[in-house]
Amino acid sequence: MIIVQGAKNVVTACRECKVRRLVYNSTADVVFDGSHDIHNGDETLTCCWKFQDLMCDLKAQAEALVLFANNIDGLLTCALRPSNVFGPGDTQLVPLLVNLAKPGWTKFIIGSGENMSDFTYVENVAHAHVCAAEALDSRMVSVAGMAFFITNLEPIKFWDFLSIILEGLGYQRPFIKLPTGVVWYIILLVKWIHEKLGLRTYNHSLSACYIVQLASRTRTFDCIAAQKHIGYSPVVSLEEGVSSTIQSFSHLARDSSLAYSRDFNEQSKVEKLLGGGKVADILLWKDEKKTFTYFLVLVLLFYWFFLGGSTLTSSAAKFLLLLSAVLFGYGILPSNIFGFNVKRISPSCFELSETVIKDSIARIAFLWNMGFRNIRLLAKGDDWNTFFKVAGSLYLSKLMLQSFTWSIGLALVFAFTAFFVYEQYEPEIDGLAKFLFNYLKKSKASLIRNVPAPFVSFLYDCKILHEHKAPTEGNDRKRLQ
Numbered sequence: 001m002i003i004v005q006g007a008k009n010v011v012t013a014c015r016e017c018k019v020r021r022l023v024y025n026s027t028a029d030v031v032f033d034g035s036h037d038i039h040n041g042d043e044t045l046t047c048c049w050k051f052q053d054l055m056c057d058l059k060a061q062a063e064a065l066v067l068f069a070n071n072i073d074g075l076l077t078c079a080l081r082p083s084n085v086f087g088p089g090d091t092q093l094v095p096l097l098v099n100l101a102k103p104g105w106t107k108f109i110i111g112s113g114e115n116m117s118d119f120t121y122v123e124n125v126a127h128a129h130v131c132a133a134e135a136l137d138s139r140m141v142s143v144a145g146m147a148f149f150i151t152n153l154e155p156i157k158f159w160d161f162l163s164i165i166l167e168g169l170g171y172q173r174p175f176i177k178l179p180t181g182v183v184w185y186i187i188l189l190v191k192w193i194h195e196k197l198g199l200r201t202y203n204h205s206l207s208a209c210y211i212v213q214l215a216s217r218t219r220t221f222d223c224i225a226a227q228k229h230i231g232y233s234p235v236v237s238l239e240e241g242v243s244s245t246i247q248s249f250s251h252l253a254r255d256s257s258l259a260y261s262r263d264f265n266e267q268s269k270v271e272k273l274l275g276g277g278k279v280a281d282i283l284l285w286k287d288e289k290k291t292f293t294y295f296l297v298l299v300l301l302f303y304w305f306f307l308g309g310s311t312l313t314s315s316a317a318k319f320l321l322l323l324s325a326v327l328f329g330y331g332i333l334p335s336n337i338f339g340f341n342v343k344r345i346s347p348s349c350f351e352l353s354e355t356v357i358k359d360s361i362a363r364i365a366f367l368w369n370m371g372f373r374n375i376r377l378l379a380k381g382d383d384w385n386t387f388f389k390v391a392g393s394l395y396l397s398k399l400m401l402q403s404f405t406w407s408i409g410l411a412l413v414f415a416f417t418a419f420f421v422y423e424q425y426e427p428e429i430d431g432l433a434k435f436l437f438n439y440l441k442k443s444k445a446s447l448i449r450n451v452p453a454p455f456v457s458f459l460y461d462c463k464i465l466h467e468h469k470a471p472t473e474g475n476d477r478k479r480l481q
């Protein structure tokens with residue numbers, strides 16, 4: 001009713017009121033079928049027969065209707081097809097981005113992230129309308145009844161554009177790549193569940209499936225026709241447009257107290273904790289393929305050693321046998337198989353350097369000495385705190401050894417998920433930990449307040465509570481807490 005009947009009403013009104021020029025604000029989406037990239041598409045592209053999105057279908061119908069009305073009853077018409085309009089007051093792109101960024105969905109890139117797109121600053125669209133209206137008068141033949149693509153003439157990677165907007169508003173830039181197919185099927189599943197539960201709502205915005213296609217396909221357009229026939233060229237650059245858009249949406253910027261102030265090239269807390277080297281890169285999924293390969297190999301080893309049904313020794317023997325056979329087989333392969341070069345394993349590949357061996361031995365000696373220092377401390381018999389720590393950790397190890405296989409499995413899953421999750425939600429998790437810590441501190445303080453003084457003195461004697469002097473009945477209660 002709004003798009004098609006609305007366009008019909010406008011055409012009728014123009015005729016009745018003897019309006020001479022009508023420029024329809026169409027969209028570049030009318031030539032995008034969702035399943036093909038558009039590289040530098042021009043006006044020779046035909047509108048789609050089958051649309052993925054109802055909105056685009058209706059816009060194409062309205063555009064055709066307006067162009068069809070050209071040169072009837074003295075009315076001249078043309079259509080402009082802007083691509084991805086943005087700017088202050090935008091009701092689509094930026095609000096959607098912020099809504100997705102708040103719960104953290106914008107960390108994900110759909111597809112390779114390399115797809116290019118054309119964006120158009122809203123003032124340039126307005127300027128194109130003025131140019132088109134003027135051109136309808138002066139250059140009627142080449143403009144009337146035609147449609148023109150309008151862009152900022154600065155194609156950019158779709159995900160770079162989103163990253164600039166998101167970072168400008170204080171949100172994290174997208175960096176985790178998800179295969180388009182996976183996202184597509186997840187959305188279909190969610191849609192199906194919504195339909196089954198009767199939750200489907202119709203609104204005027206683009207469908208989620210269509211947004212996935214917009215976000216993962218290349219869509220760039222050639223503006224030469226608009227430049228040549230209506231005299232259009234952008235009046236605001238992409239950079240200026242983006243900064244004024246960000247400024248106008250500052251009210252949607254991330255709360256400054258929560259702002260993710262870390263420079264994304266800087267090491268995160270968890271990265272520092274993991275030593276910032278190769279292990280950190282693997283556990284933090286910096287290179288998904290590499291991490292996944294390591295994870296798969298470790299899962300296979302876990303299965304081989306713990307779930308295969310053999311004893312640990314026979315699993316190790318079988319593993320060494322298999323490894324030797326694979327290495328031997330690899331060694332006798334020709335250096336070229338069907339044009340593929342087979343890399344030779346260098347003889348030094350399995351060698352350990354002297355410094356690595358020295359470091360490892362020094363580490364073992366350090367741990368050994370530390371263990372003995374603790375035993376000596378325990379043997380004195382006056383440090384209950386150390387006793388509880390040692391007894392607790394030994395009991396925990398005993399529990400873990402009872403379910404050794406499960407512990408290893410859990411540790412494996414933990415290592416490949418927990419660090420990654422912590423890095424993603426560092427401020428939120430830190431906030432929660434701070435809250436819990438304060439809560440426990442308060443509980444401990446109230447517990448001490450209610451504990452009888454002789455028992456508190458006993459805890460000081462046993463060094464479970466630390467104070468230089470054990471408190472007596474008359475001592476300051478605050479110091480005790």
Ligand SMILES: NC(=O)c1ccc[n+]([C@@H]2O[C@H](COP(=O)([O-])OP(=O)(O)OC[C@H]3O[C@@H](n4cnc5c(N)ncnc54)[C@H](O)[C@@H]3O)[C@@H](O)[C@H]2O)c1
Nearest residue numbers: 002006025026027028059081082083084085086090091092
């Ligand atoms: N946003 C884009 O990326 C983009 C790209 C290409 C083309 N377009 C086209 O530009 C136009 C504006 O898009 P937008 O993104 O600014 O949308 P929008 O939803 O922000 O603006 C639509 C405007 O139309 C008004 N409106 C809606 N129904 C109406 C009705 N029945 N009668 C009178 N007014 C009504 C709304 O109040 C609103 O002001 C649309 O025709 C759209 O198809 C948008």
